[in-house]
Amino acid sequence: MITLLFFGRLRELLACERLSLSISNPVDVATLRQMISDKGPQWQKFTTSQHALVAVNQTMAQEHTIIKAGDEVALFPPVTGG
Template identity: 55%
Template sequence: MITVLFFAQLRETLGCEQLELEASNILTVAQLQSQLQTRGENWQKALGDERVLVAVNQSMAKPDTPVGDGDEVALFPPVTGG
């Protein structure tokens, strides 16, 4: 299983804090995001933004970062500083 966590505005927009997904069809961060976007229009809008940040096992990840069974994937909107 892959644990997917949603933070900040993503959590509010999707109405979801955490999901557990089978790891069998997911090989990369990009594939995970694509699969999540099939859940509906809100998911497409929220996760289709190229600026969404992703961490795998608490390390920043890129679209081609591998994802496997037992991994924790966190998705959060871009942050701004000031």
């Protein structure tokens, strides 16, 4: 089981703060994005790499970062500023 946390505007758009997801084997971030997007059109739109950054156990992750049972995965919108 992994815990997914959604932050900022992403949490509002998905109407979800936290989600538990069962995985039987370790997966990479790219595979996790696909698993989340399989939940439906709303999820597909907002969980792509252009709409959501990912941190695994509070460390920024890349698409190839491995996620295993017990990990905490945070998804949040890219931050822009001036």
